[in-house]
Structure formats: structure tokens, C-alpha cells
Amino acid sequence: MSDILYNDIPSLDLNDFRSNDPERKAEFVKALGDAYQNIGFVAVKNHGLSDELQEKLYNNVKEFFRLDDEVKKKYERPDIAGQRGYNGKMKEHAKGRNVGDLKEFYHVGQPNDSSHPLTDEYPDNVWPEEVPEFKDACLHAFKTLEQAGLDMLSAIAIHLGLPENYFQNKASYGNSILRAIHYYPITNPDEVPDDAVRAAEHGDINLITLLMGASADGLQVLRKDGKWIPITALPDQIIVNVGDMLARLTNDKLKSTIHRVVNPPKEKMNTSRYSIPFFMHPRSEMDLTCLESCIDEENPKQYEDMTAGEFLDQRLAEIGLKK
Numbered sequence: 033m034s035d036i037l038y039n040d041i042p043s044l045d046l047n048d049f050r051s052n053d054p055e056r057k058a059e060f061v062k063a064l065g066d067a068y069q070n071i072g073f074v075a076v077k078n079h080g081l082s083d084e085l086q087e088k089l090y091n092n093v094k095e096f097f098r099l100d101d102e103v104k105k106k107y108e109r110p111d112i113a114g115q116r117g118y119n120g121k122m123k124e125h126a127k128g129r130n131v132g133d134l135k136e137f138y139h140v141g142q143p144n145d146s147s148h149p150l151t152d153e154y155p156d157n158v159w160p161e162e163v164p165e166f167k168d169a170c171l172h173a174f175k176t177l178e179q180a181g182l183d184m185l186s187a188i189a190i191h192l193g194l195p196e197n198y199f200q201n202k203a204s205y206g207n208s209i210l211r212a213i214h215y216y217p218i219t220n221p222d223e224v225p226d227d228a229v230r231a232a233e234h235g236d237i238n239l240i241t242l243l244m245g246a247s248a249d250g251l252q253v254l255r256k257d258g259k260w261i262p263i264t265a266l267p268d269q270i271i272v273n274v275g276d277m278l279a280r281l282t283n284d285k286l287k288s289t290i291h292r293v294v295n296p297p298k299e300k301m302n303t304s305r306y307s308i309p310f311f312m313h314p315r316s317e318m319d320l321t322c323l324e325s326c327i328d329e330e331n332p333k334q335y336e337d338m339t340a341g342e343f344l345d346q347r348l349a350e351i352g353l354k355k
């Protein structure tokens with residue numbers, strides 16, 4: 033299985049897993065496990081986000097990014113490493129790089145829930161007063177993607193031989209982030225640094241990422257033979273990929289595959305691209321120590337023991353968001 037070179041990422045139907053038909057469920061888990069041990073990415077339909085919700089979300093996100101930079105800057109929160117609110121152009125760079133990405137983005141985190149004991153762990157969300165429906169659309173998408181993510185993690189747990197509910201109390205009400213990204217138009221390509229790109233190659237930090245909007249050109253994944261494969265999701269699919277936290281926990285049995293967003297050709301540099309990833313994080317206290325079942329003579333332990341919170345802090349410093 034691990035020798036296969038995919039030309040495209042596998043497509044799955046989340047309703048197969050959500051059905052009570054043991055055969056459909058088992059086939060879903062098998063296909064997911066095979067894909068995650070190989071290329072680390074799948075495309076998934078029946079994720080629960082309706083067309084109406086996606087349209088409402090994108091309309092509000094576009095309206096926000098159309099505001100003047102001076103207005104958007106009111107919503108910056110450098111004191112919390114930009115983990116809520118607006119992050120300006122070229123602020124973030126991939127680990128190991130100095131040049132910032134050609135993007136601006138807005139972070140929405142776990143909403144406060146006074147009935148939850150962890151509510152004080154999370155900073156308050158920031159909402160733009162100029163776009164009144166932004167809040168409602170983001171929170172609705174957050175909760176829908178969180179549920180889809182929990183279902184994906186149940187399937188991953190089964191694949192790993194863990195109890196189906198292994199991730200539930202670790203990843204429900206976790207430190208997840210919905211990130212609305214605007215890859216802004218470049219009117220004068222000569223003005224940006226030669227090596228600046230929309231999103232330089234990177235692995236995601238979190239457990240899994242659920243990505244809305246990969247139907248637009250630009251996203252590519254690095255296949256293990258070194259070839260970049262363009263991702264072309266259908267409009268009714270989201271992309272779900274393994275992040276570095278899940279790779280750590282599984283001692284790289286599940287692959288956090290390097291990916292990037294390339295610039296359009298010069299004549300199209302003055303166009304926008306939007307995407308909305310949901311970075312599914314566990315609660316900060318989750319222990320990411322490699323699972324014993326993923327360590328053997330052929331696969332010696334790759335990572336030191338760390339909690340999710342410690343790993344996140346380390347990475348935020350490495351990508352320029354935390355000083």
C-alpha cells in the first residue's frame with residue numbers, strides 16, 4: 033500500500049462512516065487509513081456544510097477583506113500571537129523561511145461556553161462590527177466542521193486499533209481554529225520579493241485540517257517521489273489532511289504531507305483567491321507521546337514527548353506569530 037503513487041487524492045463519503053452499516057463503515061476506515069499512511073490527504077463529501085452556509089460564509093469573508101487595511105487592523109491581536117482576529121499581509125511565514133506569505137487571514141477560535149469547564153482557557157473571539165453576519169456564519173461553520181472532524185478522528189482511531197471514542201474527550205471543545213484566508217491580488221508583481229508565494233511549503237500544526245475552498249487552483253501536495261500534485265476537489269468536497277500533531281502521535285505512521293499554494297501566472301496575479309481551513313486542535317493538555325503500537329524495530333520513536341499546548345507554542349514562534 034505504501035508504495036502506491038497517487039495522481040489524485042482519494043475521495044470518500046462521510047455518510048459511509050456515519051451510516052450504521054458495518055460494511056460501509058469498515059470500507060471507509062480502510063480507504064482512509066490507506067490514504068493517510070500514504071499521501072496524508074483525502075477529499076470528503078457529505079461533511080455537513082450546506083451550500084447555503086458555504087455561500088453565506090464566503091460572502092461575509094469577502095466583505096470583510098474588502099475593508100480598508102486600516103479598518104482591518106483594528107482587529108489584530110498580536111498579544112495572543114494572532115490566534116484570534118485579523119492577521120495582516122506577509123505576517124506569517126512557513127517554518128524555516130523568512131519571507132512572509134502573500135496572504136491575510138482571520139482567526140476564529142473555540143467560542144466561549146460558560147457551562148464548559150475549559151471556557152477560560154480560550155481567548156475571546158474578535159468580531160468585525162462592519163460585517164454583522166460574519167460572526168454567525170463563522171460560528172455555524174466552526175461547529176459543523178468540528179463535528180465532521182470528530183467523526184474523521186473516530187475513523188482514524190479505529191484504523192489505529194484504538195477505541196472509536198479515543199479522541200472524543202481529547203479533541204471535543206479543543207483549541208481549534210477556523211481560518212478565513214484571502215490571497216490578495218498583486219497589482220505590481222515586481223514589488224513583491226522574488227521568492228514570495230501565496231503559501232510556502234509547510235505541514236499543518238494540528239491533528240487534522242478540514243479545508244473548504246480547495247476547488248480553486250493553486251493547492252499542491254508533495255508526493256513522496258518528490259513530485260508536486262495539484263489538488264482539485266469537487267465543489268461538494270472538502271479536503272481533510274493529517275497535521276503534524278497526528279503524525280507525532282502515530283510516530284509518522286500517518287503522514288503529515290508537505291503542501292503549498294503556488295502563485296498564479298503573472299497575468300493573473302491581480303486576482304484574489306479565498307480558502308477556509310479549519311485546523312482541528314485537541315485540548316492543550318493532550319499528550320502527544322508516540323503511541324506504543326506505532327513504535328517497533330523498523331520504526332524507532334521519532335519524537336520527544338510533548339503536550340499539544342507545548343508543541344503549538346514552539347511552532348507559533350517558528351512561524352513568526354509568537355514573539
Ligand SMILES: O=C(O)CCC(=O)C(=O)O
Nearest residue numbers: 231236246251293307309
Ligand atoms: O489555501 C489553501 O488551499 C491551503 C491553505 C493551507 O495549506 C494552510 O493555511 O495551512
Ligand SMILES: [Fe+2]
Nearest residue numbers: 234235236291
Ligand atoms: Fe496547510
